Amino acid sequence: MTKESMIYHLLDELKISYVRLDHEPIFSVIEAAEKGVVLPGQQVKNLFLKNKKGRQFYLVILRDEKTADIKHLAEILDEKRLSFANDKELEELLQVEPGAVTPFGLLFDKEKKVQLIVDEEVDPNLTVGFHPFVNTTTLNIAYADFLRFLEKAEHTVKRIRC
Numbered sequence: 808m809t810k811e812s813m814i815y816h817l818l819d820e821l822k823i824s825y826v827r828l829d830h831e832p833i834f835s836v837i838e839a840a841e842k843g844v845v846l847p848g849q850q851v852k853n854l855f856l857k858n859k860k861g862r863q864f865y866l867v868i869l870r871d872e873k874t875a876d877i878k879h880l881a882e883i884l885d886e887k888r889l890s891f892a893n894d895k896e897l898e899e900l901l902q903v904e905p906g907a908v909t910p911f912g913l914l915f916d917k918e919k920k921v922q923l924i925v926d927e928e929v930d931p932n933l934t935v936g937f938h939p940f941v942n943t944t945t946l947n948i949a950y951a952d953f954l955r956f957l958e959k960a961e962h963t964v965k966r967i968r969c
Contacts, residue, residue, distance in 0.1 A: 809940075810902060810903075810911075810939075810940040811939045811940045811941055811944075814911050814939040814940065814946075815939065817914075817956075817959065818946075818948070818956070821952075821955055821956065821959060823948055823949075823952040823955060823956060824948070824949075824952070825946040825947060825948045826847060826848075826934075826946070826947040827944060827945075827946055828846060828847065828936075828944065828945045828946075828947070829943060829944050830842075830844045830846075830943060830944070830945065831844065831943065832906070832942045832943050833942055833943075834905075834906040834942060846936055846945055846947075847934070847936070847947055848933060848934035848935065848936055848947045849870070849929065849930055849933040849934060849935055849936075850870065850871040850872075850936060851868050851869060851870060851871060851929060851935050851936065851937075852868070852869060852870075852871050853866060853867070853868055853908040853909065853910065853937075854866070854867040854868075854869070854875055854891070854908075855867075855891065855892045855896075855897050855901070855908055856877065856880075856889045856890065856891060856892060857889065857890060857891075857892040857896065858881075858884075858886045858887070858888070858889060859886065859887045859888040859889075859890075861896075862920075863886070863920070863922065864892055864896065864900060864920050864921045864922070865880075865884065865889065865921065865922050865923075865924050866901070866908075866910060866912075866913070866921050866922070866923050866924065867880070867924045867925075867926070867969060868910065868923070868924070868925045868926065868929060868935070869925075869926035869928065869929065869969050870926065870928050870929060873926065873928060873969070875926075875969045876969065877889050877890075879969075880924075880967075880969055883967055883968075884922075884924075900912070900915070900916055900920055900921055901913065901915060901916065901921070902915045902940075903940055906942050907938045907940055907941055907942040908938070909937045909938045909939065909940060910923065910937055910953070910956075910957075910960075911937060911938075911939060911940065911956070912940070913957070913960040913962045914959075914960045916960075916962070919961075919962070921962070922965060923957070923962050923963070923964050923965065924964075924965050924966075924967060924969065925964050925965070925966050926966070926967070926968065926969040927966050927967060927968045927969075928968070928969075929950070929966075930950070931950040931951070932950065933950060934947045934948060934949055934950065935947070935948065935950055935953055936948075
């Protein structure tokens with residue numbers, strides 16, 4: 808079973824409804840807009856960061872139009888410095904390729920090396936869209952259902968102003 812089909816199976820098992828949108832490959836929400844791909848619902852982006860020592864990782868979800876203040880985020884998280892994790896770390900921890908970063912990859916973080924951060928501006932009353940391990944599809948799900956998925960993935964959300 809592919810990781811993509813595993814996500815559909817899991818969402819069905821959890822009775823999480825989703826709206827599937829197939830599109831040409833996109834690596835960012837900005838690129839989607841440039842290519843004329845209209846994604847329904849609240850648009851978010853995912854940043855995969857690590858601390859200075861490279862032992863703690865953070866998956867940060869924020870609204871697509873927002874720029875993360877990584878220095879401020881490091882202060883809030885009591886880290887000396889944050890930087891982007893490399894492709895190898897992304898693939899090892901979340902089993903996802905660059906350009907298709909998705910919180911669905913938290914299923915593979917059995918050692919809990921990744922802390923999920925969701926910006927306070929992400930509206931919990933709206934849907935959120937994530938790639939199912941491929942950047943040619945976006946799945947929109949209710950934020951409440953995203954929280955149910957996280958329970959299954961055994962991860963919690965830390966909501967802060969990024």
